[in-house]
Amino acid sequence: MKDFFENSISKLKKERGIFHSEDDLKLSLGFIIKELYPELEIRLEKPININMTDIYGNKSIVRAPIDIIVYDKNGKTIPIELKYKTKKLETEFNGETYNLTNQGARDIGRYSFRKDIYRIEQYLTKEEKSDFGIIFILTNDENYINNNVGEKETFDKHFSCHQNSIIRKEYKGWNYSKIDAKKYEKKDNFWRYINQNKKHWTFTGAKTYKLELKDDYPIVWKEYSELNKSEFKFCLIKIKKHLN
Structure with a gap:
């Protein structure tokens, strides 16, 4: 199980260089994992309860889905959260036409990366049979990769996820x-x-x-595919379990 996800992404890269949507990515990855590791069970969009605290100090339990949960034969689970952020691209891949939209709203996109990390951390806190989780982000929008908003007075400067940045555990919030x-x-x-x-x-x-994390997370973007002069890169974040 140690390298199952890296092996799955390696095969996915060879078979699918692009996806129509985040759901397309989710389903395709689930199929690949099952193909390589038939002994594993896959669940998509399984809802869990997550403890949340807002900026007002109000605590609540929020029902939210985990994109993929992998089960091994011993009942151990690995939660996986995916993000697929695109800018406009019309291209063909293996005879199939793709027309990606410009999603924009990168400030919210950067915030959502942190929220996914928080969600996996919370899952690991609750699940005794889970030791680690995974965040997988795929994008052809170079603004996420190259734009160091942390050095600028942008509204989302505290959520930067550019190449070689670090998502710090301390939550600083929006830059008002x-x-x-x-x-x-x-x-x-x-x-x-x-x-x-x-x-x-x-x-x-x-x-x-208020998304206080348990760890700092280094961000490293790697090559995934290049289609019609649009380069896709991915970021893989492994999240370990904390016992306190």
Whole structure:
């Protein structure tokens, strides 16, 4: 089981250089794992309960799915979270046409990488028969790879995941020094639209979670494929279990 994921990605690279969607990636990877390791059981989108704390200090239990959970014959599990972030690309691969959209919203994308790490850490805390988990990120959007927003006064500077960066365990949150003061005002300790009783989007929903991690995570991007002058790279993060 030690190298099962690396072996699976190696085979996936040879067979699928591109995917229509994150669901396409998820299903394809599940098939590859089962093909290489028929003794393993695969579950997609299995929901689990996760302990969350928001920026207001409110604690809650959130029901959320894990993209893939692998079960071995001894009942041990390995949780896997996937991300597939694309920019616009029209191309063919093995006679099949692909038309990828420009997803944009990279600030939320970077935040979601951290949230996936948090989710796997929480899973490992709860599951006695799980020793490690995996984050797999695949993208043809070089902004995630080359853009060091951590050196800039961007809104998402604390969530940078560029090449050779480190996602630190300390949670610093959104960089409100870059909020648009022409649109928003700070009122009752929240940023709200001026003259509206409507909070900025980072004060609502899933973007409010305080994602303190148990470890620092180095980010290394590696080559996956190149199609029609668009280069895909992947980042593989292994998350170990903490006993406290």
